[in-house]
Amino acid sequence: MNLIPLPAFNDNYIWMLHDGQAAVVVDPGDAEAVFEALQQHGLKLQAILVTHHHGDHTAGVSALRAATGAAVYGPHQERMPEPLTRLADGDTVQVLGLTFAVLEVPGHTAGHIAYVVQPPGQDPILFCGDTLFSAGCGRLFEGTPAQMLQSLSRLAALPDVTRVCCAHEYTASGLVFARTVEPENQALISYQVQVSQLREQNLPTLPSSIGLEKAINPFLRTHIDAVITRIRQLDASACDPVSTFAALRTWKNQF
Numbered sequence: 297m298n299l300i301p302l303p304a305f306n307d308n309y310i311w312m313l314h315d316g317q318a319a320v321v322v323d324p325g326d327a328e329a330v331f332e333a334l335q336q337h338g339l340k341l342q343a344i345l346v347t348h349h350h351g352d353h354t355a356g357v358s359a360l361r362a363a364t365g366a367a368v369y370g371p372h373q374e375r376m377p378e379p380l381t382r383l384a385d386g387d388t389v390q391v392l393g394l395t396f397a398v399l400e401v402p403g404h405t406a407g408h409i410a411y412v413v414q415p416p417g418q419d420p421i422l423f424c425g426d427t428l429f430s431a432g433c434g435r436l437f438e439g440t441p442a443q444m445l446q447s448l449s450r451l452a453a454l455p456d457v458t459r460v461c462c463a464h465e466y467t468a469s470g471l472v473f474a475r476t477v478e479p480e481n482q483a484l485i486s487y488q489v490q491v492s493q494l495r496e497q498n499l500p501t502l503p504s505s506i507g508l509e510k511a512i513n514p515f516l517r518t519h520i521d522a523v524i525t526r527i528r529q530l531d532a533s534a535c536d537p538v539s540t541f542a543a544l545r546t547w548k549n550q551f
């Protein structure tokens with residue numbers, strides 16, 4: 297299985313997984329980017345997976361469905377381009393001979409879902425939309441800090457080798473904030489060097505991995521003493537995991 301990020305708009309990635317003949321795409325906000333990739337690799341689009349309702353993730357769905365007949369899957373609780381198969385936590389989808397597992401991860405939006413798949417002989421892949429970014433997480437447009445913390449904890453519990461396919465290239469700016477939170481974190485310092493080298497060549501910093509994110513992403517580290525201490529310096533009322541996470545997210549919003 298081949299995994300490719302298709303750049304779209306300013307900083308979106310539409311993720312494509314293909315076996316040389318058939319393809320699945322995740323969150324096609326832009327149909328043109330997908331049509332080009334299908335043509336370039338000689339692929340037939342078999343399915344479209346959507347994580348949440350925002351236009352930069354859904355705007356290409358109808359054109360792609362109409363042109364290719366691809367099956368469309370998305371969250372059961374959100375406004376979606378119909379028709380589609382709606383998915384809830386624990387559901388699975390069979391595409392390309394693979395089983396995609398569905399996790400509900402509310403926070404960025406109320407019904408946001410993520411997909412996990414393990415191609416034979418390869419590391420698992422997580423398509424997490426706008427829930428988890430490398431060195432960051434999605435803004436809380438519709439959910440609460442408690443929901444988002446729970447959602448991120450579920451993703452952090454996936455195997456360390458899981459490839460993390462985020463829907464935006466936000467890594468470099470996420471790292472600037474992450475280093476402000478944890479200036480002494482050595483893993484963060486070396487990852488920032490690696491990321492700036494990739495971005496100088498205009499290359500994607502993704503996929504990341506769950507193991508890497510647990511080492512460098514402050515939003516997965518609100519149980520770590522250095523992060524708790526830093527947050528309490530700013531907000532003395534942050535005394536439990538949810539209030540620590542909420543204070544960190546508020547800080548990032550204002551950063």
Ligand SMILES: [Zn+2]
Pocket residue numbers: 348350404426
């Ligand atoms: Zn979004």
Ligand SMILES: [Zn+2]
Pocket residue numbers: 350352353426463464
């Ligand atoms: Zn987005």
